[in-house]
Every structure is written in structure tokens, then in C-alpha cells.
Amino acid sequence: MHDVDHETRPGALDRALASLQWTLGMARRTVLPAGQWTDLPAGSGAFHFASSGSAEVRVGDQRWSLAVGDLLLIGTGRRHELHATGDATVVSGFFDHDEPGRQVMAFLPETVAVPGFAGHEPELAGLIEQMVCAPEPARAGEALICRQIASAVLSAAVRSWAERGLAPERWLQRFDDPLVARAVDAIRTDPGRGWTVDELAREATMSRSAFAEQFRVVVGCSPAAYLTAVRVQRGMELLAQGASIAEVAQRMGYESEAGFRRAFRRHTGTNPASWRQTAAAG
Numbered sequence: 001m002h003d004v005d006h007e008t009r010p011g012a013l014d015r016a017l018a019s020l021q022w023t024l025g026m027a028r029r030t031v032l033p034a035g036q037w038t039d040l041p042a043g044s045g046a047f048h049f050a051s052s053g054s055a056e057v058r059v060g061d062q063r064w065s066l067a068v069g070d071l072l073l074i075g076t077g078r079r080h081e082l083h084a085t086g087d088a089t090v091v092s093g094f095f096d097h098d099e100p101g102r103q104v105m106a107f108l109p110e111t112v113a114v115p116g117f118a119g120h121e122p123e124l125a126g127l128i129e130q131m132v133c134a135p136e137p138a139r140a141g142e143a144l145i146c147r148q149i150a151s152a153v154l155s156a157a158v159r160s161w162a163e164r165g166l167a168p169e170r171w172l173q174r175f176d177d178p179l180v181a182r183a184v185d186a187i188r189t190d191p192g193r194g195w196t197v198d199e200l201a202r203e204a205t206m207s208r209s210a211f212a213e214q215f216r217v218v219v220g221c222s223p224a225a226y227l228t229a230v231r232v233q234r235g236m237e238l239l240a241q242g243a244s245i246a247e248v249a250q251r252m253g254y255e256s257e258a259g260f261r262r263a264f265r266r267h268t269g270t271n272p273a274s275w276r277q278t279a280a281a282g
Contacts, residue, residue, distance in 0.1 A: 013162055017155045024150040027093040027131045032084035040080050046094045047073045047154060049117070049128045053088030057081070060269045064111065066090065069118030069125065073157050074111050079270055091128050093150055096237075109168065114157050120164065124156045179204040180218040183211070184226070191230045192253040197223055232267040235260065239276045248272070 030038060032055070040046065040057075048057055050066040057064045057072055059080040064072050066088075074080065082090060118125035127149050161167055183200040200223050201211035215223050231252040238248045249260035264272050 037083040051089040054086040055088040056083045071114045071117035
């Protein structure tokens with residue numbers, strides 16, 4: 001944790017939040033007795049808010065505890081589990097974000113934990129309590145209302161996370177880096193291209209060595225690792241739309257289906273077929 005500094009000034013934070021637009025697939029309330037657990041559907045992202053009791057969210061080997069009023073934002077589509085450590089009620093939303101939103105999410109940690117969200121944002125916590133949105137809306141305008149609520153809640157979560165000093169150092173400077181942003185844009189625009197570090201450095205108008213070092217500082221991983229993450233994320237979206245694994249592998253630039261399967265498993269902890277089955281069941 002660190003003190004709030006010049007990076008969380010309203011102007012910089014406003015620019016980041018303005019790019020966050022969310023499309024809510026569904027929201028549901030899960031009630032679990034102590035000791036029970038449930039699988040949560042894979043997708044583009046999710047948030048979980050502890051309405052009562054206590055719970056733990058598990059993503060692979062990672063664990064996050066939720067007490068009453070805590071919120072957890074998971075920006076990727078990895079499969080995860082909800083475990084009740086006491087009798088618990090958790091409101092969960094499952095969402096996608098548009099391309100500008102993806103750019104911001106690229107510079108956030110995979111998971112954003114906001115303890116005490118309800119105390120810091122009581123009005124929005126109240127909206128979450130009322131938030132139950134089905135994949136197929138029962139009333140006119142319901143999908144639009146749910147989307148607006150989701151955008152408000154998730155933007156407030158990022159704001160609270162930043163204002164309270166929970167964010168990594170200099171995260172807004174990372175978002176604003178114009179040269180690295182060019183390379184990020186290039187990858188996200190055409191993830192199936194066989195990008196090399198030299199090509200991405202040219203996109204950023206930087207030398208190869210300076211680009212590789214700055215990219216790792218800004219994004220938190222190497223260009224190759226980021227390219228793989230984007231390919232897997234896009235692959236998830238295509239699989240959810242009904243594309244075959246072979247088609248996704250080809251469109252995402254893999255020479256073989258096996259190569260895509262290996263990358264997908266390394267990134268998500270499961271294989272593409274199992275992920276699609278779980279996503280469809282959720």
C-alpha cells in the first residue's frame with residue numbers, strides 16, 4: 001500500500017475511468033452455507049461482492065478472502081471457485097468490456113481487491129444488493145439498466161482502489177505511456193499476426209532494447225507474454241461464439257491446434273474444450 005500521490009489526481013483518474021465501459025452478461029446472488037462451494041463460469045471478467053457472511057474466491061493457486069462489504073474484480077476469464085468460509089451471500093456479475101476498456105484493463109492487475117467497498121461507496125453497494133440480471137432480460141430496458149449499474153459499480157471499484165492507495169505505484173503513468181500504447185494497440189488490433197519484438201519496437205518508434213525494457217515496466221510482462229495473453233483472451237471470445245478450436249488457433253496465429261491448446265492451458269489452467277463447456281454451462 002502507498003500514499004495517494006499526484007497520479008491519482010482527478011484528471012488522470014477521470015481519463016482512465018472514462019474508458020471503462022462494461023457489458024454485463026448476467027448478475028446473480030449465491031447463498032452458500034459454511035463449508036460449501038460452487039464453480040463460477042468462465043468469461044471475460046467478473047466481480048464478486050460479499051453481501052453477508054464470509055467467503056473465499058479461488059483462481060488457480062491464488063486465494064482472496066471476502067468479508068461483508070468487500071468487492072473483488074477479476075479482469076480475465078479464468079475459471080474460479082467461490083468457497084463459503086461462513087454462511088455467505090455473494091452477489092456476482094459477469095461482464096465483457098469494449099476495446100477502450102480492454103486497454104485500461106491491460107494495465108490493471110488480473111485481480112483488483114477492494115476491501116471495505118461498501119463503506120467507501122455505500123450508494124453503489126446498495127445498487128449491487130438489488131442487482132440480479134438474467135442473460136435474457138424479462139422486461140424492456142433491463143439489459144441497459146444492468147449495463148449502466150455494472151459500469152458505475154466497476155468504475156467506482158477502480159476509483160476506490162486507486163484513491164485508497166491500493167493500486168500499484170505509478171499505474172496511471174503506465175496507462176498514459178503513449179509509445180508503449182502504440183504497441184499495445186497494434187497487438188490488440190491484430191493479435192493473430194506473428195509479431196516480433198523488432199516489429200513492435202518500430203510501432204512504438206523506439207529502439208528494440210529500450211522498447212523491451214519499457215514495455216516490461218509499463219505492462220508488467222514481456223511483449224511475447226502480453227501477446228499470448230491477448231490471443232488467449234480473444235480465443236475465449238471466439239470459442240464462446242461457437243468457433244472451433246482449430247479455427248481459433250489459426251486466427252490467433254498458432255501454427256498448430258496443439259500450440260494454441262498449450263498456451264491456453266498455461267494461461268487459464270484448463271484446456272479450450274473444458275473452458276467452453278464450463279462457460280456454456282454457466
